[in-house]
Amino acid sequence: MTITNTHSNSSFQRIRSIPTVTIVSILLLALLLVLVVAPLILLFRTSLAPPGELPFDTDIYTLENYRNALTNDRLPKLIFNTLKYAGGTVIIGVSVAFGIAWLVERTDLPFKATIRTMMFSWMAVPPIVMAFGWILLGNPGNGIFNVLLRWMFDLKGAVISVYSLQAMIFITGLAIVPTAFTMIAGLMRNMDPQLESAGSVHGAGGFSVFRTVTLPLLVPGLLSVGILLFMAMVQAFDLPLVIGLTAKVPVLSTQIFLLANSDISRPDYSLTATFGTFFLLLAAILVLVYFRTVRLSERFRVVSGKAFRPTKRALGSWRLPATCLVALYFLIMMLPFLVLVWTSFLPFYSVPSIEALGRLTFDNYADVFGQSFIIRALVNTIILVLMSATIVMVLSVMIAWISVRSKGRLGKALEVISFMPIAIPPVVLAIAILLIYLRTPLYGTIWIIVLAHVTAYIAFGTRTMNAALIQIHSELENASFVCGAGWFTMLRRIVFPLLLPHILNGWLWVAGHSARDITFPLFLITTSNVVAASQLYILWGTPEIPTASALAVILVGGLLSIVIPVQLFASRLESGRHRKSHAAVTKLAPAE
Amino acid sequence: MLVLERLNKTYPPTEGQSRGVALEPALTDLSIDIGQGEFFTLLGPSGCGKTTTLQSIAGLEHPTTGRITMDGRKVFCSDTQTVVPSNKRKLGMVFQSYAIWPHMTVFENVAFPLVHGRGGCPRNEVRQKVMSALDRVGLRDFADRPAPYLSGGQQQRVALARALVDEPSIMLLDEPLSNLDAKLRDSMRVELRELVKSVGATTIYVTHDQTEALSMSDRIALLNKGRLEQLGTPDEIYNNPRTAFVAQFVGRSNILPGQIIDVSGDRCTIQLGFGVVTCPAPKLAARGERVGLMVRPHGIVVNSAKSDAPNVFTGAISHISFTGEFLDIQVAVGSEVLRVFVSSYASHRVGEQVTVQLPVDRCVALPDQG
Numbered sequence: 001m002t003i004t005n006t007h008s009n010s011s012f013q014r015i016r017s018i019p020t021v022t023i024v025s026i027l028l029l030a031l032l033l034v035l036v037v038a039p040l041i042l043l044f045r046t047s048l049a050p051p052g053e054l055p056f057d058t059d060i061y062t063l064e065n066y067r068n069a070l071t072n073d074r075l076p077k078l079i080f081n082t083l084k085y086a087g088g089t090v091i092i093g094v095s096v097a098f099g100i101a102w103l104v105e106r107t108d109l110p111f112k113a114t115i116r117t118m119m120f121s122w123m124a125v126p127p128i129v130m131a132f133g134w135i136l137l138g139n140p141g142n143g144i145f146n147v148l149l150r151w152m153f154d155l156k157g158a159v160i161s162v163y164s165l166q167a168m169i170f171i172t173g174l175a176i177v178p179t180a181f182t183m184i185a186g187l188m189r190n191m192d193p194q195l196e197s198a199g200s201v202h203g204a205g206g207f208s209v210f211r212t213v214t215l216p217l218l219v220p221g222l223l224s225v226g227i228l229l230f231m232a233m234v235q236a237f238d239l240p241l242v243i244g245l246t247a248k249v250p251v252l253s254t255q256i257f258l259l260a261n262s263d264i265s266r267p268d269y270s271l272t273a274t275f276g277t278f279f280l281l282l283a284a285i286l287v288l289v290y291f292r293t294v295r296l297s298e299r300f301r302v303v304s305g306k307a308f309r310p311t312k313r314a315l316g317s318w319r320l321p322a323t324c325l326v327a328l329y330f331l332i333m334m335l336p337f338l339v340l341v342w343t344s345f346l347p348f349y350s351v352p353s354i355e356a357l358g359r360l361t362f363d364n365y366a367d368v369f370g371q372s373f374i375i376r377a378l379v380n381t382i383i384l385v386l387m388s389a390t391i392v393m394v395l396s397v398m399i400a401w402i403s404v405r406s407k408g409r410l411g412k413a414l415e416v417i418s419f420m421p422i423a424i425p426p427v428v429l430a431i432a433i434l435l436i437y438l439r440t441p442l443y444g445t446i447w448i449i450v451l452a453h454v455t456a457y458i459a460f461g462t463r464t465m466n467a468a469l470i471q472i473h474s475e476l477e478n479a480s481f482v483c484g485a486g487w488f489t490m491l492r493r494i495v496f497p498l499l500l501p502h503i504l505n506g507w508l509w510v511a512g513h514s515a516r517d518i519t520f521p522l523f524l525i526t527t528s529n530v531v532a533a534s535q536l537y538i539l540w541g542t543p544e545i546p547t548a549s550a551l552a553v554i555l556v557g558g559l560l561s562i563v564i565p566v567q568l569f570a571s572r573l574e575s576g577r578h579r580k581s582h583a584a585v586t587k588l589a590p591a592e
Numbered sequence: 593m594l595v596l597e598r599l600n601k602t603y604p605p606t607e608g609q610s611r612g613v614a615l616e617p618a619l620t621d622l623s624i625d626i627g628q629g630e631f632f633t634l635l636g637p638s639g640c641g642k643t644t645t646l647q648s649i650a651g652l653e654h655p656t657t658g659r660i661t662m663d664g665r666k667v668f669c670s671d672t673q674t675v676v677p678s679n680k681r682k683l684g685m686v687f688q689s690y691a692i693w694p695h696m697t698v699f700e701n702v703a704f705p706l707v708h709g710r711g712g713c714p715r716n717e718v719r720q721k722v723m724s725a726l727d728r729v730g731l732r733d734f735a736d737r738p739a740p741y742l743s744g745g746q747q748q749r750v751a752l753a754r755a756l757v758d759e760p761s762i763m764l765l766d767e768p769l770s771n772l773d774a775k776l777r778d779s780m781r782v783e784l785r786e787l788v789k790s791v792g793a794t795t796i797y798v799t800h801d802q803t804e805a806l807s808m809s810d811r812i813a814l815l816n817k818g819r820l821e822q823l824g825t826p827d828e829i830y831n832n833p834r835t836a837f838v839a840q841f842v843g844r845s846n847i848l849p850g851q852i853i854d855v856s857g858d859r860c861t862i863q864l865g866f867g868v869v870t871c872p873a874p875k876l877a878a879r880g881e882r883v884g885l886m887v888r889p890h891g892i893v894v895n896s897a898k899s900d901a902p903n904v905f906t907g908a909i910s911h912i913s914f915t916g917e918f919l920d921i922q923v924a925v926g927s928e929v930l931r932v933f934v935s936s937y938a939s940h941r942v943g944e945q946v947t948v949q950l951p952v953d954r955c956v957a958l959p960d961q962g
Binding site: 019407473475480481482484485486489498500 | 681
């Protein structure tokens with residue numbers, strides 16, 4: 001868009017003024033280049049520096065790091081572990097989520113609203129908290145399961161162990177079910193039931209309709225959900241760190257962390273950057289595969305845009321078993337958290353027993369609120385969560401508006417660059433950010449983590465805002481321009497209020513992920529910018545398990561107390577508006 | 593007052609279109625001069641460029657080349673790279689979807705141009721101005737209602753009030769009646785015209801509905817494929833279409849192929865498939881030129897009492913359909929079929945022999961486009 005505004009007093013004297021949108025676009029583009037592109041360039045440069053050197057200290061370019069990395073005999077094992085871990089978790093996660101989503105969306109299963117709320121609220125439980133819970137449940141020594149099994153069957157030693165690749169896959173697989181559920185339930189909700197009705201009208205039975213119509217229609221969508229999760233799991237860091245390192249199952253992300261945080265020698269940043277480059281490449285390939293699949297599934301689009309009420313199948317005598325299975329899933333998910341709650345009230349960790357009841361105490365909570373470094377971590381967390389979620393959403397709304405509404409090159413560039421971080425594994429981004437800001441005053445403050453989270457979550461923010469903005473008729477915005485409002489007034493008075501439910505949901509997602517993330521806080525850690533998640537990791541390693549448990553409970557409780565009310569408010573806002581504006585929307589839709 | 597000069601617009605190729613394909617321009621050399629206070633209609637089929645023109649006037653789109661002047665103020669000029677943005681053009685506009693903001697009340701919607709617009713409206717005047725605008729559209733009692741709780745007709749009135757409230761000198765109306773049901777549309781036509789006329793604003797009205805265009809406008813510009821096809825009063829457009837496209841788009845018409853065989857004074861004689869007719873000579877008519885003879889279905893007189901009148905032919909009724917308001921009959925004359933509307937009180941039957949008279953002043957010779 002090259003809009004210029006000229007007031008010509010005479011034919012040769014002109015004063016040009018560039019419109020707000022163009023200025024904002026250029027500023028945003030510059031910001032994204034600094035946030036996203038600059039760290040990657042530095043990462044690549046570092047990987048070409050001589051081993052052990054930082055790029056600032058040298059002007060030599062060499063491929064030696066690549067030679068070292070490629071000849072490293074552990075590399076194939078690392079990649080194999082990573083792929084196996086990601087593949088396994090996705091298979092478990094998608095299967096369980098598919099089952100529950102089908103029960104919730106297409107049958108008369110009871111407690112649907114509760115299930116949906118619980119699935120969404122699960123976002124408030126950081127994976128690292130889950131991992132700690134599982135360790136208490138299933139560690140080979142005094143894990144509750146082992147103690148219980150030994151006592152019941154009179155066995156010796158470790159019956160089951162959480163420290164194995166299989167256990168990691170199982171735990172992570174269950175942990176990604178809520179995310180997978182949200183996406184798959186969306187797919188099923190948007191499927192026109194007439195397609196299935198057509199199958200049964202033409203003589204197919206219940207199961208063969210499912211096999212020949214429902215499933216084939218869902219496959220492309222499921223495939224893209226699967227690949228998206230696979231991408232996320234290849235990049236996963238927290239569970240592989242907490243469980244995988246003890247289990248001696250390193251994956252790419254944890255290996256990079258070990259290289260950058262070596263206990264025995266000074267960190268080898270150039271080799272780390274090299275591994276990061278490999279990792280980036282792998283992730284980029286997955287993103288390309290993802291886009292291919294998405295384009296493929298577009299052809300199968302069964303979203304007709306019509307409003308319809310999918311037919312619900314009656315479960316009949318299967319109703320009770322199905323409900324029990326879903327309840328069992330939630331029980332399994334709750335267990336690790338319950339065990340942490342138990343531990344948080346004990347002076348030292350012990351298996352639940354009547355005798356231990358006598359030792360219950362609030363000391364751990366007093367400890368958490370009594371120690372200045374934990375207080376500081378909590379304050380840091382609050383700053384981090386509020387700032388990164390707010391900045392991400394404000395930037396996302398502006399970027400999304402420009403890329404959806406303006407047809408120019410700037411909009412296209414903004415869209416592409418803001419989406420790039422999805423292909424950058426958090427560990428790689430963390431290393432890149434570490435390298436670029438290591439020698440600036442920003443390093444060591446909480447703001448560097450805010451900056452990292454803004455970079456990491458901007459892709460999610462712009463994607464969701466893009467999707468939401470497309471549903472708004474552009475005439476609503478044009479009307480405000482014609483009424484004389486400027487661009488910022490339009491955003492503030494029209495786009496923000498209209499998108500509010502979506503903005504709130506997006507804000508929550510970013511806030512939740514920002515609070516639970518441990519990658520950036522650990523990579524960028526100094527004594528002054530510890531947040532709750534990294535403090536938790538430190539306490540656990542010390543080990544002060546009861547204090548860590550108390551902090552974990554506080555973190556989860558705090559998140560839940562934000563997530564649930566805001567989510568309820570947003571969904572009420574949206575459904576209320578839907579009801580009210582039903583007439584308006586049907587009027588708006590056919591125009592154009 | 594509002595002058596459009598040689599506007600051209602070509603949209604950039606969208607994704608998926610191959611680059612080599614020459615793009616059809618959305619506007620080609622469009623020049624229109626609209627007078628102060630005029631009710632001016634842009635009429636045409638979808639894709640003719642009327643919306644592009646309106647959006648260009650509004651500043652929501654920009655022509656590739658050309659110049660737009662409002663009240664002597666240059667708001668767009670491709671030569672000097674002048675573009676006055678939308679919010680500085682001092683316009684009122686009613687959108688096709690009405691674009692009533694669903695998160696505001698009626699009052700807030702109407703007050704928006706005063707509060708967030710060009711400014712200069714003191715706070716205490718806002719209420720009074722909004723209420724008087726709502727008064728004009730008959731929605732005074734709805735001021736505090738949330739916008740989604742309005743019917744289509746009420747939304748349209750709110751949109752009108754919002755466009756009028758700041759007393760713009762130019763009003764843009766983008767198919768404002770197309771989303772209303774048929775009955776409401778009929779009554780709104782008169783009301784809408786009177787409303788904008790009473791404000792004294794110059795009005796640009798976009799529609800694809802010929803009835804709206806004919807009944808409301810002072811002048812009509814009929815567009816086709818981005819070009820100005822004909823510009824004139826409703827009467828001129830309807831009774832003296834300059835091309836076959838205009839004749840077919842506005843009203844129904846019979847167009848019969850023929851050839852001018854004689855021109856004398858302001859009359860000419862045309863040889864048709866089934867005989868010879870006399871009609872007013874078109875400008876620059878030349879003997880031997882191929883033309884289309886246009887006559888409206890209800891311009892044809894069936895079984896005229898005057899047997900010595902010119903242009904009378906005999907034919908047989910091949911088809912009758914009863915529409916209620918009139919009889920739509922087809923008369924086969926020679927190898928041609930004429931469509932004729934007659935009073936539904938007349939009685940005719942298929943196969944009946946009738947005479948058809950094409951009154952001289954109701955015939956129009958159109959340039960042949962085949």
